[in-house]
Amino acid sequence: GAGVSQSPSNKVTEKGKDVELRCDPISGHTALYWYRQSLGQGLEFLIYFQGNSAPDKSGLPSDRFSAERTGGSVSTLTIQRTQQEDSAVYLCASSLGDSTEAFFGQGTRLTVV
Amino acid sequence: DQQVKQNSPSLSVQEGRISILNCDYTNSMFDYFLWYKKYPAEGPTFLISISSIKDKNEDGRFTVFLNKSAKHLSLHIVPSQPGDSAVYFCAATFSGTYKYIFGTGTRLKVLA
Numbered sequence: 310g311a312g313v314s315q316s317p318s319n320k321v322t323e324k325g326k327d328v329e330l331r332c333d334p335i336s337g338h339t340a341l342y343w344y345r346q347s348l349g350q351g352l353e354f355l356i357y358f359q360g361n362s363a364p365d366k367s368g369l370p371s372d373r374f375s376a377e378r379t380g381g382s383v384s385t386l387t388i389q390r391t392q393q394e395d396s397a398v399y400l401c402a403s404s405l406g407d408s409t410e411a412f413f414g415q416g417t418r419l420t421v422v
Numbered sequence: 423d424q425q426v427k428q429n430s431p432s433l434s435v436q437e438g439r440i441s442i443l444n445c446d447y448t449n450s451m452f453d454y455f456l457w458y459k460k461y462p463a464e465g466p467t468f469l470i471s472i473s474s475i476k477d478k479n480e481d482g483r484f485t486v487f488l489n490k491s492a493k494h495l496s497l498h499i500v501p502s503q504p505g506d507s508a509v510y511f512c513a514a515t516f517s518g519t520y521k522y523i524f525g526t527g528t529r530l531k532v533l534a
Contacts, residue, residue, distance in 0.1 A: 313465070351428075351526035352466070352511060354481030359520060400465055404520075410456065411522060420423055 311335065313414035315401050317327050321420045322391055330386040330417045334403030342404075342411060343376060346395040355399075358384065359406070391421045424495070424501075425449050426514050428525035436533050441499040443528050445512035452514040457497050460509045469488065470497070482527060503534045 314333040322328050338369050343355040354368040358378040372390075373389050378384040388395055397398070402411040426494065427446045435441045445455075449519040453474035458466035472486045479486050485498045499506055509529045513522040 352524035354521055357520050366522070410468045410471060412468065415463070415465045
């Protein structure tokens with residue numbers, strides 16, 4: 310497809326389990342972002358990838374969160390030992406580069422029970 | 423520290439009238455601003471942007487105004503349509519960086 314694709318669209322997991330969220334950015338976009346939106350909150354920056362540069366992980370809330378981007382394209386956000394406060398919509402976005410419009414996927418709604 | 427603030431969580435407007443959504447920011451280094459629209463169960467979609475070298479940008483029914491001295495921007499939608507009902511986020515960044523800072527959003531409801 311032409312847009313940013315995220316999978317799964319919904320994920321329900323038990324507290325303590327690990328989850329992986331996938332993002333396929335728009336082809337040719339070098340920048341990839343992960344954000345999350347908790348209930349009633351704005352979009353919280355998590356991590357940014359740009360080309361071959363070291364990612365900016367400054368927004369990751371704890372060491373249970375990690376992300377990688379393979380081959381400069383697909384990205385996976387991993388949350389280990391999930392907690393109920395991790396429940397949120399996780400949004401991936403990509404852009405052509407710095408300071409250009411970012412295009413978002415539809416998000417993955419994560420519910421930790 | 424909330425660098426980008428949308429102080430109105432919700433707004434209701436009659437169809438055909440003007441909708442004005444406001445956004446304030448605190449970091450004077452921001453020089454590029456964007457508005458996104460989000461429908462339920464969908465990701466945000468880009469709406470309109472403005473660079474700090476301008477004070478107005480217009481695209482059809484949507485106009486964004488930037489007041490740098492007041493660190494304030496606003497999105498005007500005229501005429502408002504029921505399909506405009508969504509949550510609107512403003513975001514800010516500065517040149518040469520990538521980290522978009524988003525506000526908490528304003529839910530717009532356009533009444534038919």
